[in-house]
Amino acid sequence: xxxxxxxxxxxxxxxxxxxxxxxxxxxxxxxxxxxxxxxxxxxxxxxxxxxxxxxxxxxxxxxxxxxxxxxxxxxxxxxxxxxxxxxxxxxxxxxxxxxxxxxxxxxxxxxxxxxxxxxxxxxxxxxxxxxxxxxxxxxxxxxxxxxxxxxxxxxxxxxxxxxxxxxxxxxxxxxxxxxxxxxxxxxxxxxxxxxxxxxxxxxxxxxxxxxxxxxxxxxxxxxxxxxxxxxxxxxxxxxxxxxxxxxxxxxxxxxxxxxxxxxxxxxxxxxxxxxxxxxxx
Amino acid sequence: xxxxxxxxxxxxxxxxxxxxxxxxxxxxxxxxxxxxxxxxxxxxxxxxxxxxxxxxxxxxxxxxxxxxxxxxxxxxxxxxxxxxxxxxxxxxxxxxxxxxxxxxxxxxxxxxxxxxxxxxxxxxxxxxxxxxxxxxxxxxxxxxxxxxxxxxxxxxxxxxxxxxxxxxxxxxxxxxxxxxxxxxxxxxxxxxxxxxxxxxxxxxxxxxxxxxxxxxxxxxxxxxxxxxxxxxxxxxxxxxxxxxxxxxxxxxxxxxxxxxxxxxxxxxxxxxxxxxxxxxx
Numbered sequence: 001x002x003x004x005x006x007x008x009x010x011x012x013x014x015x016x017x018x019x020x021x022x023x024x025x026x027x028x029x030x031x032x033x034x035x036x037x038x039x040x041x042x043x044x045x046x047x048x049x050x051x052x053x054x055x056x057x058x059x060x061x062x063x064x065x066x067x068x069x070x071x072x073x074x075x076x077x078x079x080x081x082x083x084x085x086x087x088x089x090x091x092x093x094x095x096x097x098x099x100x101x102x103x104x105x106x107x108x109x110x111x112x113x114x115x116x117x118x119x120x121x122x123x124x125x126x127x128x129x130x131x132x133x134x135x136x137x138x139x140x141x142x143x144x145x146x147x148x149x150x151x152x153x154x155x156x157x158x159x160x161x162x163x164x165x166x167x168x169x170x171x172x173x174x175x176x177x178x179x180x181x182x183x184x185x186x187x188x189x190x191x192x193x194x195x196x197x198x199x200x201x202x203x204x205x206x207x208x209x210x211x212x213x214x215x216x217x218x219x220x221x222x223x224x225x226x227x228x229x230x231x232x233x234x235x236x237x238x239x240x241x242x243x244x245x246x247x248x249x250x251x252x253x254x255x256x257x258x259x260x261x262x263x264x265x266x267x268x269x270x271x272x273x274x275x276x277x278x279x280x281x
Numbered sequence: 282x283x284x285x286x287x288x289x290x291x292x293x294x295x296x297x298x299x300x301x302x303x304x305x306x307x308x309x310x311x312x313x314x315x316x317x318x319x320x321x322x323x324x325x326x327x328x329x330x331x332x333x334x335x336x337x338x339x340x341x342x343x344x345x346x347x348x349x350x351x352x353x354x355x356x357x358x359x360x361x362x363x364x365x366x367x368x369x370x371x372x373x374x375x376x377x378x379x380x381x382x383x384x385x386x387x388x389x390x391x392x393x394x395x396x397x398x399x400x401x402x403x404x405x406x407x408x409x410x411x412x413x414x415x416x417x418x419x420x421x422x423x424x425x426x427x428x429x430x431x432x433x434x435x436x437x438x439x440x441x442x443x444x445x446x447x448x449x450x451x452x453x454x455x456x457x458x459x460x461x462x463x464x465x466x467x468x469x470x471x472x473x474x475x476x477x478x479x480x481x482x483x484x485x486x487x488x489x490x491x492x493x494x495x496x497x498x499x500x501x502x503x504x505x506x507x508x509x510x511x512x513x514x515x516x517x518x519x520x521x522x523x524x525x526x527x528x529x530x531x532x533x534x535x536x537x538x539x540x541x542x543x544x545x546x547x548x549x550x551x552x553x554x555x556x557x558x559x560x561x562x
Contacts, residue, residue, distance in 0.1 A: 116515040122473070151432035153471035154497050154513045164473040190434035192403070192445040216435050221502055232435045234397040 003236045005278045006251060012038025012066045013273070014210060014254035015045045018266040024049040025057060026266075032061045034270040038250040039063045040105075040208070043070030043092060051095045058099065066250040067144065067182065067208045068096040072106035074128025075121040075158070077113045082124065085109070089132045097139040102249065103207040104136070105144040105182045110158040121158045129179065130172050137178045144207040145169070146182035151221045162188055162197035169205055182208035183242065184254065186225055189214060189233045195241050203246030210254045211235060211281060223256035227272060229280030239281060251281065284517045286559045287532060293319025293347045294554070295491060295535035296326045299547040305330040306338060307547075313342045315551040319531040320344045321386075321489070324351030324373060332376045339380065347531040348425065348463065348489045349377040353387035355409025356402040356439070358394045363405065366390070370413045378420040383530065384488040385417070386425045386463045391439040402439045410460065411453050418459045425488040426450070427463035432502045443469055443478035450486055458485050464523065465491035465535065467506055470514045476522050484527030491535045492516060492562060504537035508553060510561030520562060532562065 013036045015027050022030060024045040031039050039058060046054050046068075058065055071092030073085045089106070096104040108125045111118060129143065136143045145165040148157030159165050165181045173179035181201055188194055198206070213231030218224045228235055239251070253273045255261050261269055294317045296308050303311060305326040312320050320339060327335050327349075339346055352373030354366045370387070377385040389406045392399060410424065417424045426446040429438030440446050446462045454460035462482055469475055479487070494512030499505045509516055520532070534554045536542050542550055 111513055116513050118471070118513075118515065149432065150430065150471040151502065154495055154499070158471075160471050161473060190399070190431040190439075190441050192442060214435055218435070219502055221432065221500055232392055232397050232399075234399065 003240055006239060006281050008035070008274070008278060009037050010249070010251050011036050011274060011277045012040060012064070012250035012252040013270065014069070014252045015039065015041045017253055017255045017261065017273075018269055019045070020262040021266050024054055028057050028061050028063065030266055030270055031063055034267075034274055036270065037062070037064060038066040038252065040065065040067040040069060040252045043068065043095065046095060051098050055099045064250065065099045065101040066252055067103050067105045068092065068099055068101040069105045070107060071104055071132075072128070073109040075109045075112045075124040077115065082128070085128060086131055089128070090135045093132065093136050093139050093141050096141045101141065103142045103144040103180065103182070105146050105208060108145065108157050108159050110156060111154060118153075118158060125158060126168055126171065129168065133172060133178055142177060142207055143179050144182040145179070146184055146208075147187055149187040161191055161193065162201065163193055166197060166201055166205065177204050180205040180207035182210065184210035185233050185235065185238055186210070186212045186214060186254070189238065194238070198241045198245050201245060206242060206245060206247040206249070208252060209239075209242055209247060209249060210252045212253065212255045220258070223258045223262075225255045225257050227255060227261065228253070228276040235281045251277065253277075284521055287520060287562050289316070289555070289559060290318050291530070291532050292317050292555060292558045293321060293345070293531035293533040294551065295350070295533045296320065296322045298534055298536045298542065298554075299550055300326070301543040302547050305335055309338045309342050309344065311547055311551055312344055315548075315555055317551065318343070318345060319347040319533065321346065321348040321350060321533045324349065324376065327376060332379050336380045345531065346380045346382040347533055348384050348386045349373065349380055349382040350386045351388060352385055352413075353409070354390040356390045356393045356405040358396065363409070366409060367412055370409070371416045374413065374417050374420050374422050377422045382422065384423045384425045384461065384463070386427050386489060389426065389438050389440050391437060392435060399434075399439060406439060407449055407452070410449065414453060414459055423458060423488055424460050425463040426460070427465055427489075428468055430468040442472055442474065443482065444474055447478060447481055447486065461486040461488035463489035463491065466514050466516065466519055467491070467493045467495060467535070470495060470519065475519070479522045479526050482526060487523060487526060487528040487530070489533060490520075490523055490528060490530060491533045493534065493536045501539070504539040504543075506536045506538050508536060508542065509534070509557040516562045532558065534558075
């Protein structure tokens with residue numbers, strides 16, 4: 001390790017971290033109180049608050065919207081559902097533009113219905129991204145593909161490695177900057193190709209960086225993430241790879257934690273994030 | 282799909298599938314009763330029965346020992362523990378030779394103690410395999426590296442993709458046949474590189490093939506595997522890739538299932554395996 005601690009101004013909050021207790025308005029106020037400079041909301045939170053109202057509130061609090069999370073869901077059995085996913089993703093792009101979000105992180109989707117055709121689902125993801133990319137270019141909102149941990153491949157997302165995500169970027173946006181990746185350490189920390197693929201991505205494709213930790217005792221595949229420093233991920237090392245590749249963006253804390261952090265007072269959660277960002281990242 | 286069902290003579294049983302209810306002796310008798318032609322025991326089962334006695338029993342029942350599972354555990358903080366793992370792995374090789382096992386499937390190990398040094402753990406795995414390989418060559422027992430699902434990277438094994446395993450084979454055993462891989466569909470079904478890496482492995486490196494299924498409803502990261510046909514894995518497709526690469530070996534059923542199959546009568550489990558091998562694999 002031996003790295004200097006990260007710039008405290010780069011700390012950002014993914015709204016899911018405190019979603020069980022706070023509304024978006026409360027989260028925005030909490031960020032200001034705890035000197036988080038960035039926020040990355042899910043679309044669910046926006047619906048609650050209204051997009052324009054949310055844009056006003058974040059701007060009013062001096063917060064950068066580091067990413068909006070939503071859209072995607074491209075694989076579907078019926079043509080109608082595939083079309084609905086495209087329409088919905090275009091709406092998500094428009095919402096990201098209103099928020100002046102630095103990118104839209106897609107939830108690509110995976111095997112629809114009873115399907116076992118993983119290659120087919122992956123083709124639908126590729127085709128879906130391809131079909132909304134011009135809309136994203138026109139809106140000035142880069143799209144981020146977030147590789148999902150292989151353990152959620154059946155239920156959540158079928159893009160599962162950085163290499164696979166970057167292959168999609170190269171295929172759909174060669175030489176461009178309309179498409180990139182979101183690096184969530186929880187999803188990718190295990191990847192033997194992690195360093196090489198972060199280098200390959202480079203500044204242009206590195207659109208977001210999400211932090212949390214993998215607990216040694218983790219048993220659950222959905223919502224048992226740890227606070228930075230409580231698990232096995234060498235966060236300073238991965239951050240150093242991001243920085244060596246030119247990434248200068250925010251560090252978004254995303255901790256889904258049914259049994260621990262979601263139960264705590266969000267003010268305690270945010271205060272802990274701030275400390276750990278300096279001591280464990 | 283459209284493949285013909287697999288040769289029923291290739292059905293084999295990993296002892297873990299019925300480990301909660303049967304001794305090794307009972308498993309051997311059960312295999313004979315249900316016309317399984319192959320068996321792959323863990324070392325824990327051997328200790329129970331005695332290696333020579335187990336070898337006599339499997340031979341007496343006309344069973345091929347498709348693999349012995351054990352050895353490994355190479356990453357350790359203390360030199361003494363690393364040496365103990367090497368000694369233990371050499372004993373496992375000797376046991377595999379007595380059983381006339383077709384290979385020894387290693388449990389490589391992962392992050393020792395409080396370590397977050399994943400690259401270091403992976404180096405210890407590489408070094409450990411390198412140090413026992415001559416012993417394996419002399420004993421005529423090929424060693425199989427079994428890539429483990431990334432969700433068990435922190436607790437169980439730090440070789441997590443076929444590409445990583447095959448890179449190790451190339452580095453330690455270039456051009457040889459002393460080192461290969463075990464393909465367990467549960468661990469690798471999600472890998473975008475699966476087909477390409479099975480092709481890369483080829484007949485020489487494909488030492489074992491393990492089958493089960495990934496349940497859509499799976500929540501547990503350790504022992505919630507499904508019976509073939511009950512989940513999302515396209516087993517006929519993966520088998521076709523194995524066969525196209527020249528694999529002609531057994532299909533070992535390995536189902537770790539705390540809440541379902543481990544609770545059932547093992548005779549029911551084996552009968553179900555036999556049917557599903559023909560209808561879902």
